[in-house]
Each structure stands twice: as C-alpha cells, then as structure tokens.
Amino acid sequence: MSTLLTYISVNDGKIKRSSLEVLSRCNELAEQHNLISAAIIIDKDAAGLAKQLKAYGPSVIYIIEDPVFKNHLNTPLIRALSLAIEKINPNILAFASTEGSKDILGALSANRGAASLSDVSEFELTDTGVKAKRPVMASKIISAVEANDSLVLITVRSGSYDAVEHPADSKIEEIPFTIDDIDLKMILKEIITASGDKIDLSEAETVIAAGRGVKDEEGRKLIDELASVLNAGIGASRALTEAGVYDPSLQIGQTGKVVSPQLYIGIGISGAIQHVAGMANSKVIVAINKDPDAPIFDIADYGIVGDLYKILPPFIEELKKIKSN
Amino acid sequence: MKIYVCIKQVPDVNAPLQIKDGALIQDADRNILNAYDASAVEAALVLQEKHGGEIEVVLIGNDKARETIRKALAMGADSGVFIQEQIDTLYDSYSYASLLAAFFKDKEYDYIFCGKQSQDTDAGLTGSMLAELLGLPFVTNAVWLEYSGNSLTVKRQGDTGQEVIELPSPGLVTCSNDMNDPRIPNLKGIMQSKRKPVETISVNELGADRLAVKTTILGYEEKPAREPGKKYEGEPDEIARQVARLLDEAENVI
Amino acid sequence: MDEKFDCIIVGAGVAGLAAAMTLARNNMKFLLIEKGEFPGSKNVSGGVLWGSDLAKLVPDYWEKDAGWDRYINHRRLTFMDGQSAFSVDFKSSHFNETPYTGVVVLRSKFDRWLADNVQSAIDASDFAMDSFIAPNILVDEVLMEAGRAIGIRTGDERFYADSVIIAEGVNNLLTRQVGLQDHYVPADHILTGIKEIIRFDQKVLEDRFQLNGRSGMSNEFVGFATDGVEGGGFLYTNKDTVSLGLVLGLKDLREKEKTPNDILNTFKQHPVIADMIRGGEVVEYSAHVVSSGDKRVMPERLYKEGLLVCGEAANLLMNAGKAIQGMDYAMRSGILAAEAIVNAKQAGDFSEASMKKYQDALDNSYVMKDINNFQDAVHLLHDPVMTQKMPNLLCDFGRNFFSIKNEPTQKARHMLGDSVRKYSSYWELLKVGMKGAKAL
C-alpha cells in the first residue's frame, strides 16, 4: 500500500502548527483512499518530538536524528530526505510551506526526478498523481495544476487546512543517518535573530501589520501597545522592512510571509497587491488608513478612515476595557 | 570572477487580467523583467564594481522575451545568451531548470545567480533544481551578499532569522528583492546595451531533446471574492471605539 | 556612438512617435526619450484617433490585429437632463472604407504598438545601432546655447543633437522652460479628464451597441452628464470594453466644489448610461489633464533655433462639442515637425528661419485651419446655455414629443415653445443659434 508522507517542521524545538495542518490533510486523504499516512521528523531531538506527534496520529513516524539538524541547512536535509524517500517510497511528500521547505523543494525534486508543486492552497489525489490549486499573479487568481508522477512533492500554505487531533499509537521508526562536515559543502556561520519576544507570525491568531504610515518611534510604540493588548504578532509591509524599521522576517506578502490569522489589523498600509498576497485569507481584516481610497479598504471588513495617531489611542483604550471585563 | 544570472520575462502582475473559460487572458505586451531577477542582476553588478569580473545573463523565452535581455544589459551586464524556446510547449520550473542545466554543463563560472521565484507563478523552484542538477551548493532567498576573495558570504532569510552562510565557488544563489533596489538603466546604459553581444541558441541545440515537463496547468479560476466591508469615517475617538466593540461583539476575535 | 544625434525627441506620445517614425523612415539618427515605464504607460485619451494619418505611419494598419481596437462607423451626440437623453445619431457604411476616418485606441496598447513599429523602422534604417527609443528616462532640461537648442539633460547625463523636438504633452514644462509658453496658464484653460474602462463579454458588447466585426461607436454627451460643470462626457467602444469618461473644466469644478469622481458616479447612474454599462466590470481608472483647445493659450511661436514643439505641448487640441481632437493633431504636427528636421538636415540649416517652415506647414494644414475656424464653437461649448439649458430644453421637448397620452396632442411647434419658455428664452436661443451657425 502506498504512503503519504508529511514532513514535520520544527522551529525552536517546537512542532510548527502548519505542518500539523498538512498532516491532518494527509490523514484525511489516507483514510479516503485507503493509504498509509506517515510523518517524518528530522531534528536533533526527533525522538522526543515524535512522542508529541502521536496526538495527530500518523500510522508511522519516521525519525532522523543528528546534531547537524540543530539549525536549518539545505545539504544535510536534502540528503536525509532523499534517504527517507528511498526507504519509504512514498507517493507524496508534503511540507508546510516555510522558508526551510521552500529552500529544498526544488533541489529534492531534481534529486529524485520527482514533480513538485509549491505553495498550494488545496490538494487532492487522483488516480495518477496530485491535483492542486495555487494562487498565482500575486495571488490575484488561482491556478489549477496537476502533477502525474510516482512521487509528488508539495508545500502547503499555512491556514489551508485545520489541524485536527487524532490520537493513535503510531509506530516510531528511526532511519540511520550520518554526514561528514566536508559533505555539507557550505558553512552556516551564524543565525541573526530579531531581538524581543517572538510570536510566530504565520501561526498567530492575531496579527498587527505596520506600514509606511507608521512614521516614528511614537507610531511604533502604539503598534507595540496594541500588539501587547491583543497578544498579537507584529508584521510589517515591505516599506518598513526595507527601511530597516522592522526585521525582514516580519514582512508579510509575496516576498515575505503568508499569514491567515483570525484577526489582521493593517495600520498605515496602502494594500499593494504584493502585500495583500500574504494576508488576504485572514478571517477578519481591519484597516486603518487616512486615505479613503486606499486599496486595502477594498478587502477590509472594517475600514477605519483616519490618522493612525488619532485612531490608535482610543482604539487601544477601548480594547483594554473590553479585555478587562 | 564570472557570474551568470538567469533572468526571466514575466507578465506584469499589475496589468489587468481576465479569465475566460479557464484560460488566462493578459495584455501580451505587458511583460517585464522578473523583479527578483532584477535584484539578482543588481547584486552581480555590485560585486563586479568591487571585485571586477564579468556578468552574463541567460534567458529562455520566446522572441518577445529578447527585449528583457536588453534591459539587463542596459543595467550593466556585459553580455547575454538568448535561448529561444519552442512556442507550443508550456514549460514549468523543471523544464527550465533542465534546459539551463544543459546550457551550463560545459560552462565555467564562479557563481550562478537566479531570482528566488517568478513574480507571476511564485513557484520558487528553478534555482535550487538547477543547483542540484549541476551538483552545486546553493543558498536560496538571499537578502545580502559579500565576496571575500574566494567565497561568498550570503545572508538568507530563514524561518527564525537570517542564516549567514559561507558558500564556496562554484555555487548558486537565489536572490530576494529584499536584497537591494535594482538600478533603473540610464540613457548611456540603454545606448550601450545595443552593442553588447547576445548569443542566440535554440532549445534544440542544447541537446535537451525530450523536454522534462513535470506539471500541467489545468486552468485558472477567480479567487472567491472578498466583499468589501464597511468604512468608518468621522470623529476618530468615536469610530475607533465603535470598531473595537464590533470586533468583540460581532466578530468575537478580541 | 558618442557623437551627436540629428534629433532628440522628448516624449513618446502620439506626437513624439509620429515624429520618430518619420525620422526613421528618412534615415535620420535620433533619440526618442519617454519618462514612462514604456510608451503609453501613463497616457490617457478617450480615445478616438480621428482622421487618416495613421495610414501614413503604418500603411495597411487595418489589416493588422494589433494596436487599435475598433473603427468608428456610428456616431452619436446626446443631450441629457436628469432622466432623459436626446440624441443625434449617425451611422453610415461609408465609414467602413479604409483608411478609416476614426479608430478607437487604448493608449497603453496603441502607443506601445506604434513604438514597436518605430523600432522596426529604426532597425531597417542605416542607424539601426545608433537610433534609440529610451523609456523610463525623464528629460530634466533642454540644453540651450546662445538661443539655440543643442541637446538635453537627464539627471547628470547630457546628450547633444542638431535639433530637439518637444512632444511632452499637456504638462509642457520644457516648453515653458525654453520660454515658448507662459509659465502661468489660467485655470479656465485647463480641463481634467477622467475615464473608466469597463469590461463586458465581447458578444454582449457587440449586441448591445450593434457592432459588427471591428466596427465601433462613439458617443459624446452634453448636459446632465457633467452635473452642471462645464465639460462633456464620452463613451467609446473598444474590443471588449468601453471607455467611459468626462472632461471637466478645472475652474468650474473648483467653484462648484465638486470632484470629478462624484460627477462620474452621478453620470454612471443616469438611466441612459446605466443601461449602457449594466453588467460591466470596471477594470481601469485613469485621470489626465487636457487643454481647453482655446487658441488664446497656444504659444505664438512653436520654434526656436534647432527646436520645435508639437502635439499637446503646443496646445494643439480641439474640443468643439462633436469630438475631442488631440491625437490626430499631435500626429500631424509630429509628422510635420520631423519633416522640417529632415529638410533642415539636408540643407544643413537649423536656423530659426528653417525651423519656422514647420509652423508655416502647420498653419497651412487642416490642424491650424480647423483650430482657427472653430474657435467660436470652442467658446460656445463653454457657454452655460450650451451645457445646461440646451440639454434640458431638448430633453423636455423630447419627452413631450415622444409621449403619447390619451388626450389631444399639441403640435410639435407648441411643445418646443413650452420647453423653450421653461428653460430659456427665444432670445437666448437665437443668440446661441447665431453663434452656433457662425461657429460650425
């Protein structure tokens, strides 16, 4: 019987919710088509994480454990996955769409001669392969695509499916792995992370996004205050990441991250298509902009027309009141 | 140092588009140099200004796409290769990567730069596919570069921060537009571009006779429309509080 | 390649492209500079290109699919009040003959296509490697030396030529900079044009407007269209879209405190317009300044030593009610300017006297003849009687004339009399009528 294999992304020692979403989708498909749903964890502490994963019930959890996987680096990861594919021989290998999985998808596909579909928002199995939907043209439209190959690699946008708990007594199987430093071919010298406490944007329930309208320290303070009242992740438009005001990892949009929170509040953001490409799937969209014709109002559920410096203080105050009740 | 930059012509996503019976209809004339590739060209130019060397751009495309090579030459690249594609096949990232691999097979270079993705499809596959096919180490989603005399130091935007990687040569880098602001060609550049050499090769000459297409586009559809909601205009204090309460009471997202 | 050009043309709109095509065909070495991302990227017209000069630039253009949308064989002028529309409608198969006397174009497509044709002409000339179309470059200054144009400056780059053609369009900063136009143009000589492109299923469009093959319709509107503001409206059929828009007096807009957008929305809700655009989807919105076509703001001289001004930069435009003519004037003046340069080059004489031949040729062409002959009509169009009372009156009359009630019907003459008394006076009409008769 053939296998649907889900790669489990790990960040800071935690399983990323978005990969649980993908696993849940694979569980569902496996059930429908009478296939095996399996997962693979590649990490320095894969065994520990495998136990947690049982709550999401793949039939088999493969693990590859090695200190080299402490940080993301593409060479060992491609090697490990290639090994796993040889051993497991899955029909599908699905990833959550992250900077990590996007880094290796093409190379792995060339390595295995497999078809690959990146950043899909929906996928299903056909008799011969996979059918999927992908947003294209800066997410203005959707393309329906098909890949018919014995192995299809897919990355799935976060928020495309729900993560559904499904406890099972998954079998855990380790795949032996070693790599010499020389085979890494490159050296990871350091990782520069933004300071401050981090809420993973792509998984946040509430996202506050700041744009060029946020002009100064005072504006940023208001953003911080709002985010802390709502326990929200802070993101930004390219205008502000480019200017170095916010860390580039906080950019939301075509170049940056895709978010799909319950609540997105865009502040001083015009709503260029490349930004919208990264947030249009938010459940409730609020926009604060002083220009009544700003394109973001075309997609906002609540469009507040006004100067953010005048809007935010009473907005924050009212939210605090609501929170304290 | 010899740098090749792979560039692609893509439809301008800002141009109006229309879907008719599942087919995408666009203004055939609104094509541009992929923004991420423009950043790759810019990155190569900056390196060249500091360290010397030669920059050659490579583009696979139909006849109309040739003008995009001129654009890169006008920015400052030294020469171009135009790989003329057959018009009747729909290429995907895999097929472009295979053709590029066939082209690079017997070439010598220090680095190949690609864009991190095509602006129209956002596939983001060709660069790393090409690297794997050529057996090159690679870094994707680069936001910063520096050359030390024998290797490149590249910062890539990763999930948890910027990963600083030392990439030996030969190697491949895919560039984000967050890396730089590509220069707009000046008049001299535009004028000089006309005299720079552009070699034309047909896809068949590359010996990649059987084209490796792995994915098929079945059609296009509209995105489910998002109804614009309500606009609140007026006294800042009032509308701010009003929306805050609605987010709690009507939407339950606070 | 650093040596000098025969000519540098500033602006790749209709005028600049027409000049460039003429230069290329005459084997001249030139530079055509456009500030937009590509020729046509920001240009706005209604837009019907009237006349047949296009055939001079691109022979047999009608056999080509690209570039233009439809030819006009159906014209309509409509007077509107709040609910009604009274139209003069003319359709003729005469207009089916080529070269057409009017084609509808979308500028971003048309200019680009024309530029491609210019590029082909360059490629076929002796200066295939030495003549250039350079987009995305803003000309900051026309370089002058002892009263003569010697080149241009963009940023810190300078390029030199025997001659410069300014074809920069209505925002004629360079024309002012070289001193051919006053720096100050009164607001009542400036109009603002706004336009939406509304898309339909092509079949629906063709059925709705009775189009056949590539035939098309032009419709101008006077009266309620502009909600009391001086100006007019237009609707032109493109391939599968219509261009719907307004041209409005800037001064009047300010005085009446109205925005073009609001007026356009009111216009679109008028039952007659609403019926025409029902089911369509707005796919583009654009706005652009237009000159009033009033000869009083035209520069007296369109030349200096080594320098010519053409197109709307020279305020060559006519808006006398039945249509806006700007593109055809731009095209003809561009051709004439280039011809003057070709002659000057042959004679090796770029003196003022030599450049003046351009203005003489323009004076003798239909462009200046029409502009001179129809000045009164231009003024009349800006008369409130024409923009308000006349449409109301005609619609009132139409309503009475065309309604059949179950009671004795008045003679048309009496109905007209009633309408006139309601909205105007015979005296006022007589004045307008006399003016009109003289003007047209």
Ligand SMILES: Cc1cc2nc3c(=O)[nH]c(=O)nc-3n(C[C@H](O)[C@H](O)[C@H](O)COP(=O)(O)OP(=O)(O)OC[C@H]3O[C@@H](n4cnc5c(N)ncnc54)[C@H](O)[C@@H]3O)c2cc1C
């Ligand atoms: C290939 C490509 C990829 C891109 N990827 C991304 C991406 O991933 N993410 C992204 O964000 N962009 C991306 N961009 C850039 C994008 O096109 C826009 O330039 C960018 O999103 C603009 O950011 P902004 O809305 O903050 O700034 P602006 O467009 O300048 O808008 C600022 C807004 O703030 C409002 N404002 C100003 N002051 C105030 C005030 N006091 N109160 C209230 N409102 C105020 C203004 O009315 C205006 O609407 C990309 C572009 C390209 C070409």
Ligand SMILES: Cc1cc2nc3c(=O)[nH]c(=O)nc-3n(C[C@H](O)[C@H](O)[C@H](O)COP(=O)(O)OP(=O)(O)OC[C@H]3O[C@@H](n4cnc5c(N)ncnc54)[C@H](O)[C@@H]3O)c2cc1C
């Ligand atoms: C709403 C509207 C409707 C209209 N309808 C019609 C119609 O139906 N029929 C008709 O015949 N006319 C119509 N017109 C008028 C017509 O558009 C103009 O008369 C015509 O475009 C003039 O052509 P041009 O080549 O002189 O100028 P433009 O077409 O304006 O071209 C000037 C070019 O110069 C470029 N440029 C300017 N300054 C510089 C610089 N410093 N450096 C480099 N490049 C520069 C500009 O980017 C532009 O491309 C309409 C106008 C409007 C606004």
Ligand SMILES: Nc1ncnc2c1ncn2[C@@H]1O[C@H](COP(=O)(O)O)[C@@H](O)[C@H]1O
């Ligand atoms: N036709 C092509 N010619 C040259 N390079 C290409 C071509 N297609 C893709 N590329 C390179 O691959 C990148 C995009 O990959 P992808 O997103 O997979 O389409 C581009 O930024 C280019 O660097």
